[in-house]
Amino acid sequence: MDPFSSASDVARSIRAGAVSPVEVVDLYLARIDKHNDAVNAIVWRNDDEVRRAARAAEAALGSGGSLPFFHGVPMPIKDLVSVAGQPNTRGGLGTSTEPQPENDLVVDRILNAGFLLMGRTNSPEGGMTQVTENSRYGITRNPWNLERTPAGSSGGASAAVAAGLAPIASASDGGGSIRMPAAATGLVGLKPSRARVPAKVLGWEHGTTQGVVTRTVEDAARTLDYLSAEDPLGWYRAPAPERPFGESYTQVTAPLRIGLMLDAPNGVEVDPVCAETAERTARLLEAAGHRVVPVSADFISTEALRIYSRQVIAASLHTVPYDDPTQSEPFIIARRKMAEELPSSEYAKAVLRMHLECRRMVAHWRRDFDVLVSPTLACQVPPVGVILAEANELLDGSSPREARMLAFNAYANILGLPAISVPVGTDADGLPVGAQIVGSPYDETTILRLAQSLEQELDWASRTPPAFS
Structure with a gap:
């Protein structure tokens, strides 16, 4: 079996009897043994447990019962997600290594999809930086160039999938933490709409969400059907799609207005290769029958971005x-102290302003354009070590490198909009460059269809890091 197969292809091979869940797990565990030291993507292992689960999955294949689509496919879990019986250090030295008492809701949905839990992936402390580096587990590196970062905070997840250590990996996104790593490592990164994936608490004023990083749009669509299973105890839920995402992502979309935004909402400089990749994406969609509409970044509220990054987080x-x-x-430590010094009355007023600004911003979707295309990152993939060092030097969140990583991402979390990063380009050093498509409220279907049309044109899933092929 090709270790760079999509999760959906692995699932089909298992169901067809071409490969067993035990053989799949053994393949990926062997690749972790061989390659993980180079990238430091997997930071906790449960080899015996996942092998037992694989044997049980193999036995179930002959039972004649109904099985979920991803039956027997292994998936590592991000070290911000709680799994009963596993530690969840959240990438920090000051957190406990004791086993967690219960699953986060997303883990139950991952298991219900048929996935086998295979280890845990590295994350920056608290998911708070745009690179995957911490004092507990060290630096995670990009399989395309080990001197570069796979971004963050789901960088361990993206490095694992890009290096062929897993066919898919759990991820989460509070300001671009699915999309930035996907862009840096040549993967597909879908941030679902607000409340699409249930959680016990929707963190960061309901700006965070769980998801996955994948090789293909099919994997993103099929996984979302399972992750978005209804939570009867949830405060609210995203409206259900007309048809399951895994059934509708291949359909042709009627002609749309494609907004093209090349300037960064926070005013930082945008690297030419990032802008060119976004423009190429828009032109490919234009060639498919859509209409491109230039969009200024002025409609994105810098005040809302400031409140989210400096106060809410x-x-x-x-x-x-x-x-x-x-x-x-x-x-x-510095940012925790900043929060302690902010009166609750000021926090409440700031969040009120942020939510009112969000209503104004969301109104542009469907009124002025149907989807918005932009770069995923404003910069090329940075070297390892520099962003965390700059954050620890400046302390207050004013890092210019952080700002260029976040530039095109955080507003989608504040607005609760679905967004997907797709690996459309390559820079002069051979590293992937992503473009982002942001959809209108609760419309993952449209951005998945657009992403699928781009995948058919560009065949990005066939591109793999040479040192790990």
Whole structure:
């Protein structure tokens, strides 16, 4: 079996009897043994447990019962997600390594999809930086160039999939943490709509969401059908699609107005190769029958972005269950202190302003354009070490490197809009460059269809890092 197969292809091979779940798990565990030291993507292993699960999955194939689509396919879990019986250090030195008492809701849905839980992937402390580096587990590296970052915070997940250590990996996104790593490592990264994937608590003023990083649009669509299973205890839920995502993503979309935004909402400089990749994406969609409409970044509220990054996220650090917060990264300590010094009355007024600004911003979708295309990152993939060092030097979130990573991402979280990064381009050094498509409220179907049309044109799933092929 090709270790770079999509999760959907692995699932079909298992169901057809071409390969067994045990053989699949053994293949990926052997690749982790061989390659993980180079990338440091997997930071906790449960080899015996996943092998037992694979044997049980193999036995179930002959039972004659109905099985979920991804039956027997292994998936590593991001080290921000709680699994009963596994540690969840959240990438920090000051957090406990004790086994968690229960699953996060997304884990139950991953299991219901048929996936086998295979290890845990690295994440920056608290998911708080745009690179996957921390004092507990060290630096995760990009399989395309080990001197570059796979971005963050789902960089361990994206490095694992890009290096062929897993066919798919769990991820989460509060400001681009699915889309940035996907762009940096040549993968597909879908951020679902607000409340599409149920969670016990929708963190960061309902800006965070769970998801996956994948090789193909099919994997993203089929997985979303399982991850979005209804939670009867949830405060609210996203409206159900007309048809399952896994059935509708291949359909041709009627002609749309494609907004093209090349300037960064936060005013940072955009690298020419990033802008060119976004423009190429828009022109490919134009050739498919859609109409491209230039869009200025002025409609994105910098005040809303400031409130989200400086106040909401800093305050949310106090929800991380630290045993000893003094062991945190210096910038984490500083931002926790910033939140402590902000009166609750000021926080409430700031969040009110942010939500009112969001209503104004969301109105542009469907009124002025149907989807918005932009770069995923404003910069080329940075070297390892520099962004975390800059965050720990400046402390207050004013890092210009952080700003260029976040530039095109965080507003989609604030607005709760679905967004997908697709690996459309390559820079002069051979590293992937992503373009982002942001859809209108709760319309993952449209952006999945557009992404699928691009995948058919560009065949990005066939591209793999040479050192790991």
